[in-house]
Amino acid sequence: MKIKLTKRNYLGEGYWHYFQNPQTKEVIREECTKEEYLRMGEKGGAKYNPKNKGDFVWVQSSGGEINVDTPTKELGENEYTETPDGSVFFNVKGKGHGRGKKEDVVNDKIEI
Amino acid sequence: MAIAFDAKGGNFTNTGTITTLTWSHTVSGSDRIIFSTGRASNTGNDMTATYNGVSMTKTATVAGTNDRIFLFTLHAPATGANNLVLTKPSFAAGQMDGSSASYTGAKQTSTVDSSGTATATSASCSVSTTVVASNCWLVGGVRTNAGGVSSDGSGTTTRSGAFIGDTSSQTCISDSNGNVSTGSQSLNWTLPESNNWYAVVASFETAPASNLANLKTLDGIAKANIKTINGVAIASIKTYDGIA
Numbered sequence: 035m036k037i038k039l040t041k042r043n044y045l046g047e048g049y050w051h052y053f054q055n056p057q058t059k060e061v062i063r064e065e066c067t068k069e070e071y072l073r074m075g076e077k078g079g080a081k082y083n084p085k086n087k088g089d090f091v092w093v094q095s096s097g098g099e100i101n102v103d104t105p106t107k108e109l110g111e112n113e114y115t116e117t118p119d120g121s122v123f124f125n126v127k128g129k130g131h132g133r134g135k136k137e138d139v140v141n142d143k144i145e146i
Numbered sequence: 147m148a149i150a151f152d153a154k155g156g157n158f159t160n161t162g163t164i165t166t167l168t169w170s171h172t173v174s175g176s177d178r179i180i181f182s183t184g185r186a187s188n189t190g191n192d193m194t195a196t197y198n199g200v201s202m203t204k205t206a207t208v209a210g211t212n213d214r215i216f217l218f219t220l221h222a223p224a225t226g227a228n229n230l231v232l233t234k235p236s237f238a239a240g241q242m243d244g245s246s247a248s249y250t251g252a253k254q255t256s257t258v259d260s261s262g263t264a265t266a267t268s269a270s271c272s273v274s275t276t277v278v279a280s281n282c283w284l285v286g287g288v289r290t291n292a293g294g295v296s297s298d299g300s301g302t303t304t305r306s307g308a309f310i311g312d313t314s315s316q317t318c319i320s321d322s323n324g325n326v327s328t329g330s331q332s333l334n335w336t337l338p339e340s341n342n343w344y345a346v347v348a349s350f351e352t353a354p355a356s357n358l359a360n361l362k363t364l365d366g367i368a369k370a371n372i373k374t375i376n377g378v379a380i381a382s383i384k385t386y387d388g389i390a
Contacts, residue, residue: 052158074168075231077199083170083229093158098165100239109163123163123239130187130212131163131240 036143037126039114042102049097053090062090071097114139147177147353149251149283151321154306155230156182156245159316163239171197172227175250177353180223181205183287183307183346184216184232185317187240198228203256206286208263210344215289215317217261217346221254245306245319247285253351265344270299273345274332284322286333286347294318299334301326325352 049071050063064084074082074095084092100123101107102115109115109131114124122134126146138144155171173180182202184193195202195218202218232244259282262275271288287307288295294316298304303323307316320333326349333347 048162050162052160054158071166071168074229075196075199078228079199080170080227080229093169094156094160095168096160096162096164096166096242097168098234098236098239100163108161121237125163132187133237133239 035146037112037146039112039124039126039139039142039144041142042104042109042113042115044115044117045101045103045107047097048099048101048107050095050099051084051092052094052096053087054093055089056091057089062087066095068097071095114144147251147355149249149325149350149352150175151305151323152178152248152250154245154247154319156243156306156319159243161241164242165236165239166231166233167242167244168229168231169246170227171230171246171248173223173225173248177251177254178221178223178225178248179252179350180220180246180248181285181319181348182218182230182232182244182246183317183319184218184242184244185289186214186216186234186238186242187212191234191238191240194233196231198224200224205258205348206261206263206346208265208344208346210265210289210291211342212291213289213344215287215344215346217286217348219258219348219350221252221256223248243307243317245287245317247305247319247321249283249350251353253353255351259349259351261346261348263344263346265342267340267342269337269340271295271335271337271343271345272299272332273347274330275347275349277326277328277331277349279349279351280328281325281352282349283324284326284331284333284347284349285319286321286345287317287319288335288343288345289317290337290341290343292337292339292341292343295335296338297336299336302333302335304335
């Protein structure tokens with residue numbers, strides 16, 4: 035089955051802190067550097083965990099994110115981007131994320 | 147010493163196309179063990195886990211149609227609030243999530259008692275393992291393309307994640323909340339509909355009862371390991387004022 039995808043421009047790897055309001059469940063995120071992220075995982079690294087932001091409690095941090103030119107920098111459903119190494123990362127609704135070769139996407143369509 | 151649930155962690159799904167994930171988990175008590183489930187959105191991808199910078203052991207893993215679930219173990223984790231980190235290879239960016247649970251009263255060995263995996267497409271999930279030692283608990287998790295489970299099944303208590311309608315991790319961690327018998331034992335969940343699921347389970351042992359003798363000392367009762375010529379034993383000690 036061929037799925038139509040929207041191409042997004044690759045911006046680079048992103049590292050993010052996630053905060054959630056326990057009452058409303060609303061989530062906000064704040065960008066950090068790779069160094070700030072990696073030191074959290076070292077022995078005793080919890081002392082570098084981000085502080086809560088008002089009603090928003092730090093719940094998680096993540097890294098190595100494929101950031102693209104969307105408002106949130108996230109790769110949305112049925113979107114794809116090409117990375118500098120010639121790979122294609124895509125996010126297909128109901129199938130999740132995947133990685134392929136540039137040639138796998140023809141006229142913004144991919145065979146799933 | 148009996149096994150007891152200590153604390154949970156994780157409990158949040160990240161929707162980004164990522165390769166690494168970090169959350170805090172607070173561990174306390176004695177004879178400690180911590181488990182983590184992790185989910186990678188591409189089948190075949192590998193994953194590693196650390197707690198407070200110490201590598202966790204990959205205990206079990208199985209792939210579903212879209213994703214793969216992992217179960218990691220670490221005996222004697224550091225106490226306090228420390229970070230648990232899941233990491234995939236850099237070429238394997240995708241959605242990730244995970245949950246963690248820690249316990250006290252666990253035998254401090256380098257391996258678990260047994261482990262198992264299962265995957266299928268159905269409305270009920272069951273993953274079993276052949277328990278070897280007496281007084282073990284089961285721990286494990288399930289990931290489903292339905293986005294979560296509806297309820298726990300027989301002999302299963304979910305500690306973190308996976309229930310439909312909440313915002314927590316879509317990869318749960320659950321346990322037997324009590325000792326199980328030896329032989330084939332399982333964790334069980336119910337889905338809202340028939341869908342693809344993949345699950346991991348392990349059994350882990352209770353810490354052995356300590357062979358400690360009551361000793362009467364000058365200022366009260368103390369406990370001590372008594373080394374005999376053929377091992378550790380309970381001993382009667384004759385003190386200056388009688389048998390204690």
